[in-house]
Amino acid sequence: MIRLLDQWLPQRSADAAVASLPLDRPAPLPQRPAVEPRSRRVLRLAGDDVLAETIHGFHLVVPAWNIDVGIGIIRDGVIEPWTNAVFMSLLGAGDRVVNVGANFGYYSVLAAQTVGRSGRVYAVEANPVVFTTLLKSIYWSGYPDVIHAYNCAAVHPEAHGTTLPFAFDPQFIGGGNLFKGAAQPKPLAECLWSGENVRHLLDADRRYRPAGLMAAIDTEGRTLDSLVDTPVEAMLIDAEGSESLVIAGARELIRRSPSLAMVMEWAPHAYQVDPSRRPHIDAMWDFLLDEQGFRAARICPEDYRGVGHMPRLDPLTRETLFHVPHSDLLLRRP
DSSP, X not given: OOOOOSBOOOOOOHHHHHXXXXXXXXXXXXXXXXXXXXXXXXXXXXXXXXXXXXXXXXXXXXXXXXXXXXXXXXXXXXXXXXXXXXXXXXXXXXXXXXXXXXXTSHHHHHHHHHHOTTSEEEEEEOOHHHHHHHHHHHHHHTOTTTEEEEESEEOOGGGTTOEEEEEEOGGGGGGOBSSSSTTSOOOGGGGSOOTTTGGGGBOTTSOBOOOOOOEEEEEEEEOHHHHOOSOOSEEEEOOTTOHHHHHXXXXXXXXXXXXXXXXXXXXXXXXXXXXXXXXXXXXXXXXXXXXXXXXXXXXXXXXXXXXXXXXXXXXXXXXXXXGSOSEEEEEEOO
16 A cells, blocks of 8 residues: 655754745655565564554554554554654754643654654644554654653643543544434444454445544643643544534643644635534634734645655635645645
8 A cells, every 4th residue: 555665764953944935836855764574574463463664764553443543553664654744844853742632642653753852842632542553653652751641632722631432433532522322432442353243344235334423521621721731743633523522622832832843734615514513613724824824734645655755735715725635735834
């Protein structure tokens, strides 16, 4: 699926990277050696844990029952290489980075490896089940001194300090969120695929249909403003529809971070189908685009040429933001 090249990105200063990254055309990337695909190590640990080496050379722990993020890490050694390229181009030695929705730690460790021992990574993961694996990844990768890990949901100020229901399907754990399916809590063991519960995944003709076996667990809300007290140079937010809530709780952090560039997941479908989210989403874009002067571009995986290349970046206006597919965006000030 992924064509691996022999080289990858070196560390770059954040200012130089942001200044040189175009919004209207692909850009070549400086390169450094990567791990050859046949030499990557994948090891079975105790229980369901698997230790996998990525193409970047660091190791992550993932549970074998996960088949969304886990597949990319175990089988391919990389996930979302087009987003990797943009994110890494924003980072330099000594930078401070926030990763909301850290999951098993892929982007947090990628950032730690790039910013080095003089940098700092703030990894925020809402799901307590995933958080335990994130901690293992931090230690196996060798960056417990660089990555500060927080088990909480990054939320708007009104939800700070509150207990929140978090729903997830273990097989597709990257889609866990604060919105869907939490009204019927189930323990994790009942939501792992088995002969007992597979019937819930079949239609009337006994054909498999993608459907979630949703577990639910409580998490706690914290604003990013309460967690991070220093300016940051980069932020990656993948919060499965909660991005506007994350931004609402990070306004002071964003205001005091003049060199900040962000990569953020964006799903305009949520705005169209759920009117209750629209005020928060409108407020997010008012703040980012109008008050803070960020410009947005869609990171385009279409015709992506493989690891080591920059994807196409399509500039977006406030109007065109709502007419793109589910995407990762690059946000930066001029």
